[in-house]
Amino acid sequence: MAQTVGDYLLARLREWGVEHVFSYPGDGINGILAAWARADNDPQYVQSRHEEMSAFEAVGYAKFTGRVGVCAATSGPGAIHLLNGLYDAKLDHVPVVAIVGQTARSAMGGSYQQEVDLMSLFKDVASDYVHMVTVPEQLPNVLDRAIRVAMTERAPTALIIPADVQELEYSPPTHEFKMVPSSTGIQWPTTVPDDAAVRQAAELLNAGKKVAMLVGQGARGARAEIEEVADLLDAGVAKALLGKDVISDDLPYVTGAIGLLGTRPSYELMQGCDTLLTVGSSFPYSQFLPDYDQARAVQIDVDGKLIGMRYPYELNLVGDAAQTLRALVPHLKRNKNRSWRKEIESNVARWWETMDKEAAVAGEPTNPMRLFTELSKRLPSNAIVTADSGSAANWYARHLRFRDDIRGSLSGTLATMGPAVPYAIGAKFGVPDRPCIAFSGDGAMQMNGLAELITIQRYWQDWSDPRLVVAVLHNNDLNQVTWEMRAMSKSPKFVESQAVPDVDYAAFAAGLGLQAITVRDPEQIGPAWDRALSADRPTVLDVHCDPKMPPIPPHATFEQMKSTAEAMAKGDEEAVGVVKTGVKTKLQELLPHRKG
Numbered sequence: 082m083a084q085t086v087g088d089y090l091l092a093r094l095r096e097w098g099v100e101h102v103f104s105y106p107g108d109g110i111n112g113i114l115a116a117w118a119r120a121d122n123d124p125q126y127v128q129s130r131h132e133e134m135s136a137f138e139a140v141g142y143a144k145f146t147g148r149v150g151v152c153a154a155t156s157g158p159g160a161i162h163l164l165n166g167l168y169d170a171k172l173d174h175v176p177v178v179a180i181v182g183q184t185a186r187s188a189m190g191g192s193y194q195q196e197v198d199l200m201s202l203f204k205d206v207a208s209d210y211v212h213m214v215t216v217p218e219q220l221p222n223v224l225d226r227a228i229r230v231a232m233t234e235r236a237p238t239a240l241i242i243p244a245d246v247q248e249l250e251y252s253p254p255t256h257e258f259k260m261v262p263s264s265t266g267i268q269w270p271t272t273v274p275d276d277a278a279v280r281q282a283a284e285l286l287n288a289g290k291k292v293a294m295l296v297g298q299g300a301r302g303a304r305a306e307i308e309e310v311a312d313l314l315d316a317g318v319a320k321a322l323l324g325k326d327v328i329s330d331d332l333p334y335v336t337g338a339i340g341l342l343g344t345r346p347s348y349e350l351m352q353g354c355d356t357l358l359t360v361g362s363s364f365p366y367s368q369f370l371p372d373y374d375q376a377r378a379v380q381i382d383v384d385g386k387l388i389g390m391r392y393p394y395e396l397n398l399v400g401d402a403a404q405t406l407r408a409l410v411p412h413l414k415r416n417k418n419r420s421w422r423k424e425i426e427s428n429v430a431r432w433w434e435t436m437d438k439e440a441a442v443a444g445e446p447t448n449p450m451r452l453f454t455e456l457s458k459r460l461p462s463n464a465i466v467t468a469d470s471g472s473a474a475n476w477y478a479r480h481l482r483f484r485d486d487i488r489g490s491l492s493g494t495l496a497t498m499g500p501a502v503p504y505a506i507g508a509k510f511g512v513p514d515r516p517c518i519a520f521s522g523d524g525a526m527q528m529n530g531l532a533e534l535i536t537i538q539r540y541w542q543d544w545s546d547p548r549l550v551v552a553v554l555h556n557n558d559l560n561q562v563t564w565e566m567r568a569m570s571k572s573p574k575f576v577e578s579q580a581v582p583d584v585d586y587a588a589f590a591a592g593l594g595l596q597a598i599t600v601r602d603p604e605q606i607g608p609a610w611d612r613a614l615s616a617d618r619p620t621v622l623d624v625h626c627d628p629k630m631p632p633i634p635p636h637a638t639f640e641q642m643k644s645t646a647e648a649m650a651k652g653d654e655e656a657v658g659v660v661k662t663g664v665k666t667k668l669q670e671l672l673p674h675r676k677g
């Protein structure tokens with residue numbers, strides 16, 4: 082049989098080193114599916130329960146491997162389902178290629194079944210590159226560019242292939258007018274700013290007495306350089322959420338997360354500094370950065386399109402994080418003002434004590450923070466951790482101590498519910514030898530996670546390390562929003578929108594043959610983690626948690642506290658418990674700590 086467009090598409094993906102495609106089938110891509118069968122399933126077709134999950138799996142795969150993620154879906158409904166996952170990629174700057182089918186060319190424009198204007202549908206999400214392949218000769222160019230643009234822009238791209246085109250005999254571009262040949266592969270440059278710019282930045286940083294650093298995901302791979310610069314400048318280092326795994330929380334001057342989900346020492350670091358060095362982060366909330374006239378500031382980012390926002394930086398250096406910091410080091414003078422560093426370190430030490438104390442406050446039946454602090458002690462040094470948007474994101478940001486080679490991510494910018502489980506599945510295909518832990522709210526489990534447990538059940542035996550732990554924060558509430566309503570809108574809990582039906586997550590998992598553990602006793606949280614982390618299969622921890630623990634920032638404004646109090650007074654069904662638990666938890670920040 083002659084090679085079809087579908088056959089060629091898969092061959093070209095193999096040439097690019099693509100090993101997995103996350104997908105759900107439909108007759109809009111039948112021509113590619115048939116080619117897959119002929120290709121002996123290479124690259125591996127990974128079937129999810131929903132195309133949005135396929136897209137999240139591709140995002141998780143890309144986030145944890147550094148490679149491009151690929152997903153595929155049928156025309157119409159399948160393509161539409163991909164969207165939320167692709168937006169997650171777009172907003173978190175992740176390279177993902179979406180391959181989607183379309184009705185046959187003869188039917189296009191005829192309001193045909195499942196015909197949706199896919200060029201328009203993907204125009205925004207794949208604004209960096211979306212094209213339709215209408216003749217075989219176009220394919221290599223469109224596919225190669227979709228991959229190269231995705232990698233270069235760290236963005237989602239899309240190619241649309243009508244169903245009949247997939248079945249055409251492939252013919253390559255010829256050496257003729259209006260033909261566009263193409264080639265695979267790409268070699269990346271190392272971008273470093275000019276020496277003059279580096280010297281200027283060093284001068285500004287050397288003039289500072291109280292230096293703060295903010296690092297984000299763009300600083301990944303620059304750990305040694307960040308540590309060296311922080312040491313020279315006696316700086317404290319705060320981390321944007323997506324950069325949580327960039328530098329170890331065991332370092333005494335690392336203040337942890339910044340922002341609404343952030344820590345008090347990060348807040349204090351930004352409040353007190355006179356100089357700011359931002360590396361690889363476009364953290365959006367400027368109110369958590371120093372006042373505009375408080376600090377002189379330098380930003381380093383590899384992307385000139387994303388630099389200079391968020392703060393009135395004096396210098397914007399476009400360059401690779403590690404290389405640029407390395408270029409800076411010889412020009413930096415050792416800062417002799419140790420008192421700033423001492424203050425940061427003491428704030429950090431106190432913070433971790435506070436976190437342990439807050440996690441030790443009794444919950445009904447368990448305090449969700451304890452779920453995270455108990456894991457922190459046990460995290461394998463090569464673990465991958467994911468979290469859903471919801472209260473889990475707060476505890477992930479504040480209570481988990483990352484060190485060694487631990488990686489972690491969540492939907493940092495779209496803040497969508499539901500990626501924790503599919504991210505972990507994507508990771509398991511990319512780096513199957515690493516244990517994965519996904520934190521999911523019960524709302525997110527009901528939205529996405531439960532169905533994706535079926536995908537885990539289908540594939541786990543192929544993973545060299547079968548440990549994938551899904552920890553469900555079972556609080557029968559859409560808790561994050563309940564708290565946001567209280568703290569920001571002065572509204573009591575609106576049960577109709579906030580309560581979620583009670584589901585036995587452990588029973589569901591057990592029914593699939595996964596290890597399942599129900600936890601209602603706080604003393605059982607530690608042993609449950611031990612069992613999950615030594616299991617020979619994936620585990621679901623169904624942890625009954627107290628919804629009355631406030632995921633409010635440690636530096637909640639007086640306004641937020643007042644709004645919460647007003648919401649309670651308006652008849653919140655959990656008013657008494659919230660006040661009791663909330664006060665007890667917040668008190669841990671204020672009570673004097675015993676000297677240890």
Ligand SMILES: Cc1ncc(C[n+]2csc(CCOP(=O)(O)OP(=O)(O)O)c2C)c(N)n1
Pocket residue numbers: 469470471472473496497498521522523524525526554556558559560561562581
């Ligand atoms: C797709 C999507 N829908 C709605 C929201 C708004 N939202 C943010 S957190 C949240 C509640 C999450 O509840 P759950 O998963 O049960 O976690 P919990 O906060 O209770 O721990 C909601 C509805 C969102 N971020 N994404």
